[in-house]
Amino acid sequence: MIRALVPGSFDPPTKGHLDVVERCAALFDEVIVAVVHNPSKNPLFSAEERIDLLEQCVSQWPNVSVASFQGLLVDFAKEVGATTVVKGLRAVTDFEFEIQMSQMNRYLSGDIVSLFVATKPEYGYLSSSLVKEVARLGGSVDGLVPAPVAAALKERLS
Numbered sequence: 642m643i644r645a646l647v648p649g650s651f652d653p654p655t656k657g658h659l660d661v662v663e664r665c666a667a668l669f670d671e672v673i674v675a676v677v678h679n680p681s682k683n684p685l686f687s688a689e690e691r692i693d694l695l696e697q698c699v700s701q702w703p704n705v706s707v708a709s710f711q712g713l714l715v716d717f718a719k720e721v722g723a724t725t726v727v728k729g730l731r732a733v734t735d736f737e738f739e740i741q742m743s744q745m746n747r748y749l750s751g752d753i754v755s756l757f758v759a760t761k762p763e764y765g766y767l768s769s770s771l772v773k774e775v776a777r778l779g780g781s782v783d784g785l786v787p788a789p790v791a792a793a794l795k796e797r798l799s
């Protein structure tokens with residue numbers, strides 16, 4: 642039984658994130674989408690709001706659940722019995738940062754394995770930051786985020 646974590650900020654979740662979650666739902670017995678709650682950051686959506694949005698977006702996969710965590714990812718993984726951490730890679734620039742984080746996680750806990758999933762090419766340019774910028778400036782993000790997220794962005798930024 643493999644329980645995998647897909648951790649992230651998800652501020653807000655994008656179609657790129659959901660592509661990674663969908664691949665994981667097919668690969669692992671259980672998947673927990675783990676929303677980081679970092680009180681020192683100032684996210685557009687609170688951890689509760691991000692959880693709510695993600696829950697609406699993952700309901701079609703019965704083996705996927707959503708949770709939030711504070712502190713070290715490896716501690717949360719141990720707490721929920723997850724052995725695998727999965728992150729999406731869009732480009733080489735992601736790889737440089739992600740390999741650094743995965744090696745730090747390995748230093749912190751040798752029991753946790755990091756795996757990387759290449760995102761769909763059409764989402765290679767997609768990021769939560771750019772989605773927020775486009776939405777703030779009045780552009781359409783309908784093709785980039787799931788419908789509940791597009792609605793939440795309109796409400797928050799209008």
Ligand code: PNS
Nearest residue numbers: 648649650651677712713714715742745
């Ligand atoms: O969506 P992001 O911003 O790429 O997600 C980054 C995240 C949440 C996976 C990363 O910041 C994280 O694991 N934070 C928890 C704190 C931690 O464990 N830090 C040490 C490992 S580098």
